[in-house]
Each structure stands twice: as structure tokens, then as C-alpha cells.
Amino acid sequence: MPSILSNKIGEKAILLGNEAIVRGALESGIGFAATYPGTPASEIGDTFASIARNAGIYFEYSVNEKIALEAAAGAALSGVRSIVSFKQFGLNVASDSFLPAVYNGTKAGFVIVVADDPSCWSSAQSEQDCRYYARMGHIPMLEPSDPQECKEYTKFAFDLSEKFKMPVLIRLTTRTAHTKGVVKYGKMEKGKTRGKFDKNSIRFRNFPPQILETHKELHEKLKKLEELSEKSELNSVFNKDEKAEMGIITFGISFNYVMDALKILNLKLPVLKLGMTYPLPEEKIKDFIKNLKNVFVVEELEAVVEEKVKEFAKDANPQIKINGKNLIPVVGELNVEKVLTALMKITGIKSEFDFEKHLELFKKLKIPVRKPMLCPGCPHRATFYAAKIAGGVETIYGGDVGCYILGIFAPLKTQDFIFSMGANEGVIHGIKKVSDQKAIVFLGDSTFFHAGLPGLVNIVYNKSNPLIIILDNRITAMTGHQPNPGMGVTGMGEDTVSLHIENIVKGLGIKNVKTIDPYNVKDMIGTVKEFLNKKEPSVIVAKRECRLLTLRKMRKEGLKLPVFEIDPKKCKRCETCLMQLGCPAITRENGLVRIEKDLCNGCSVCFQLCPNGAIRVVKE
């Protein structure tokens, strides 16, 4: 497999959409990259992390997305080509600086990559469409449809950014980010990594009345960008046919579904594929629809383009029938099936294969569901179990965003509400101000640094008394094991200070603080009980490394974790272990409870809670 740093022009490699973004940046002479990990954008940062040193560029996992964007903006203002990437909620976090970043403009190319997640495969808080940000932010937006385009559009974005002296937004969706495809390499560019900030430029001072001048300028830039959008090959027609009565407008990942659906129905309809979706090429769209009887707008999530097409049609072709969200869902990602079904409705043509009959047949199978769950030996499971035993059913359990969100499922059920990263401290503060219910909130170590600190300060300052349990598993686990400020290592693998959570919490003036190993179940239950009765806020740092990470480290050293088993003679089949923990390694077969040795990661929690002393370590 060719390296992503390969210098061979024309070489073909199979890359993820996310990896292709990185290659595009490298072919653009990037000098600075920052991110906060978030699926579906995580591999952009991870790929930078793995190559930054060799490529001679700077990369960091910033503490949160707002800071990542600010840092990239700072480097770009100083003349170094910069890129920042995050998932859709990352742009929400960064939005406060996103808008001024566009106003401030840039000196060197500055690209912002955001990945939406239709169907919420890895997202808990909302199914949002970031395309609205482009309009609010007055920022040009590009939407690639495959890995090759991910690379090409990134290069185009850097040039566009420098030409217009403003950041450019690239929007991906889960399937663009997580599709692998063949990418043809271009020339690598060695970019600048050192620059200089121009103290005398008035541009960078966002302050009235200058800000109103800049706002006016932005609208002028948008006009010029629209002209560029009209001429750009990024917006072009496939299957050109002047006599066609029907056409399709689409972009991004949906373009692929359209092409496959047309092939299945043996149809050759003209397709206007948009690569630049903000600002839209109004004249090009008008020209495309002016002689059509009907047009079908295929887009995931909200009807952003469809609404504009409806607006343009009032001038260009008021009689035209416009199909879109009347036939394809607003909720969930699209696929060929959904586009095909809509096309069959519009054209009256049927596919050979009877999808409806097939689906009926499939639904009859009634297959038991399999939900995602915490790994065997996960320290979060141990903490949740102890918290539930200590807090009982009356206590409120505030959830947050990370692996521990999986505590939402039975039997753990420790996520009574979920907002956004770090938000549970704010929410529980409000609850505690109006209610006497006992409350525990959980948040991870990375989340604590990301957005948890201000919430905790607010709890101290405005005097409420929840118990905050910081699940310190020594890593950012859910997104693929990225380092965070508590670990003493940077995104480039360099040593740095390791921020000590307990000391930080004590520094905020919180008196009830204890660090506990969650595998010590008795200690955890006792401390939770004690802290729940305090009149002031309290914090437990549940400190234990992510079990997957421990497992990986031990394997490297040729070591094995202990494995537990159930003694069938002592087991009274009470099923406490099975029913209380929901551990994937504990299973039932022919009425007997059993620990699956190939799955057990040896946390010992089941051993500690078995009322009959029937669980023991397997002797090798």
C-alpha cells in the first residue's frame, strides 16, 4: 500500500475520504493542522498525527474545536497554510469564532472541514445539517462525492481561500468520510511552517465601525464567488441532453446513489452535479431547468438546495414540477434504494427486482437486535454499577458524550439526560437549584478538559451540590484513542505536561474530592454514598485506563490479562452477574451462566459482586 506521503505522481492508493483530505492538504503545501477528535471526522486528525513529523508540518489535538479553529486561524493569519477539522457538533462548539474568522479573513490558505452524520451513526445530540452555517457565515462551501474529490477539492479550497483571502468550508457526510476509494496522487508541495503576523493590518481588528465595512465586503466577495461558481467545472452536467424533459440536481454522496439508480432503471437523464454548494450557481441552475418539465433534487437531510431551486424556478420556469423532499426523507442518510424508489414513482418505470417484496420477506425474519455496548472489562461499567448500587433508583444520573453514553442501555441505565459535551454539569446545576433530588453526573477525562471546566466552576461559584464523577480512562476512547491534556503526550507524540484532574478540581476549591480505581467496587460504592449526602459539590475521579488500551499494551509485551470463570458447582444461578453488569463476556447457555474466556478482559467486577463466591480466576 503506497504511503500517504508518497512522492510518486500518478500512483494509485486506496484512501478513506478523510485520508484523502489529508493528502489534498499535503499536495497544497499545508504547514499547520488542528482538530478535536469526533467521528465521522476523526481520521483526518489521526492521519495528520501519524505523518506530521515525517512530513515536517505541525499538528495538534486541541483541547476543543473552538480552540482548534482559533489556532488554525492564527497560523493562517501569519501566512502558514492551515486546516482544521471536526464533526458537525464541533462546528457548533467552534461557531463563536467561526463567524469572526470569516470576517477577519486570512493571509494564507485556511480550510475548515466539517463532517455531518446523517442517520447519527456516531452522534448522539442531534441530526443536524451544517450547510446552514455556510450561509450564516458568508463562507464558500464545497461538497466532494468521493475520496478522489476529497483530495482535489481540498487543493481547490486552499487556492480559493488565498484568492479571496477568506476561509473555505468543506462539508463531508459520514459516507463520504468513511468511503474508501482509489485516489490518484499528485505532486507533494513542501509548505511553509513559519510565518509572521502583520500587526499593522486593520483587517484583523473586528471592531465597529470596521466590522460593518467588512460585512459589506463579504457580500461583495460572495457576488464574485457566485460568478466563479457559475464558471467552475465543479458544477457541471452529466448525461447532457437538450431534449430531456426531466433532470436531476444533486451533489456530495447522493450523486453516487443517483448514478447507480439511473443505471438500474436503464435511464439516461441529465444530472447537474454541484461541487460548490455555496454560493450556488444561480444562472447555471436556471439554464439547467428552463426547458425541463420536471426536476428532482436529491440531497440528504434538509431541503437546502431544493428551496433555492424553487426560488430560481419562479423566474426560469414557473411551470416546472419540482420533486425532492416530497419523495425522499429528511431524516436519515440516503442510499440507492431510497433514490430508486423515488425515481420509480416519478417516471413510472419499475426495476426488475421487487424491493418491496424482498423487504417484506426480510422483516418476517424477526432478528433479535444487537445494540452497541461497553467492552468487556470497561472501567465505566464498574463505575456505573457502583453508582447505581449506591444511588439507587431515585438518584438522577446525568449523561454525557463519549463511550460512557452506552450506559444508556439496560441494565446500567445511567444516562437520564444527554445534551452535548460537558453540558451535564450546567443542566444538573439548574436541576439542583429547583429540586432536592440527589444527582450524579458522569463525564470523561477528555470531555472534562473540552467543556467540563467552566461547568464545574459555575457549580462552585453559584453553589449547588451535585456529585460529579470524572471517568478518567487515560485516553479519548470512543473516537479511536487520541491523547488528551491529562496524558503527558501531544498529538505529535512529544512529551508535555500531564494535567492532574484531582489537583485542578481541588484548585477550584472543591473539598470533597477522591480518586478511586473503579475496579475497587466496594470503595466506589462507599464513596458515592458518602458524597451524595454532602451539602457542597463533590468530585470522584474514577481513574483506570481504557481496557482496550491495556489489552493492546500487554499483548505487545507478550503478557495476558487474567481471565475469570464460573464454578458450576458453586453457582446458584441467581444471574446477578449477568443481569446487573450486561458484560458481553457473561452469557447463558442451556440454563447455565458462563464466562466466555475469549471475551473476558479480567476486570474482576463480577468476581467481586457474586453473592455465592462462584467466580474465580482461570488457572493456566
Add this chain to the structure above:
Amino acid sequence: MKDFNLVIVGVGGQGILTLQNIVAEAALKEGFDVKTSELHGLAQRGGPTPSHVRFGEKIYSSIVMEGEADLVIGLEPLEALRAAYYGSKEKKTVFVFDTWRIVPSSILTQKEKYPSVKEIERSLKNFSSKAVALNASDLVKKETGRVVSTNVYLLGYAVGKKFIPLKKNSIIEGMKAVIPEKYFEMNKKVLELGMKK
């Protein structure tokens, strides 16, 4: 050649992505256009994680359509059954799956029933031309001491039976590109074991 559609299913952590990447590299070696689709993050934690590989002259969508799979490789029986969505008699889909179960917690706590291999085979009849259940993980464990190479064994079986239109040499090239060097020989042995079955 018509586009070839492969779906690989199992539970997060079973080596689905490794298998996907091997096949994708092998297809590229043979000059095909290729796309894969995978899911990361939340979905990976013990959830069902279907991965798709499509190759042919020109590939647009990376996701295999309902009823359009040529081959389904299942690393877990219940997930093989769930992949019936991608199989059909019309397409003459072939299912190859391992019989080692990872029982979902909902079955244990709500006392649902995990279907037997016989039941799964019977159900898949409506969605395939052939469904092969193999006791692959046990065989692999006996041979290598661990179950991790079960994915490669199942691929070897599919290659040996010509359920996938790629040459053995291309698959081996794909394995070289994807599998760390120190595990390569062991996996090559497992591939050949699968091919001989």
C-alpha cells in the same frame, strides 16, 4: 465483468475492516475500480458493523444495495442472518459464515432466543443460492492458538470455492499491504487452510 458486491458482517472487533481492506487492495491490484464503506465510532462498540466492498469497471455508491450482494462473509451467525437484507435468490447470493456466537445482551436479559445454525441456514434459503456454515474459529484456534484470523480463513474458503472473482495471488498481495509483517506468514497459512477446506 458486472460489479461485484461483497458484504462483511460481524461484531465490532472481529477484524471486519482488515478483511475489507485486503479485498479492496486485491481488487485494485487486478485493475478494478473499488470502493468500500465502513462505520466507526459509536457503532463499533460491540454493535453490528457491516462493511461493504464493491469493485468493477466504475463504482459509484460504496454501499451494497438491498438484495444485491454476490457474497456475504459472516464472522458471527446472528449477523450473517441480519445480512439477509443484502442477499437474494435473484442475485444468487452466497453466504459463508462462522458458527461462533457472540450473544447480544438483549437475548440474555429479555430471554429472547438465539436461533440455531440450522434455523439460520433455513432462513437464509430465501435470500441466497447457497449458505455455508463453517466451524472456522475453532479450527483457526486449534491451528494458531487464537481466533483472530478466522476472518482470513473464511476469505480463503470463498477464494478456494471461487465465490469471489479474485486470484489467490492478488489476495496475498492484499494481505501483504494490510497485515503487519510479523502476522503475515501465519495468516497466509490460515488462508491456505481455508482454501483447502
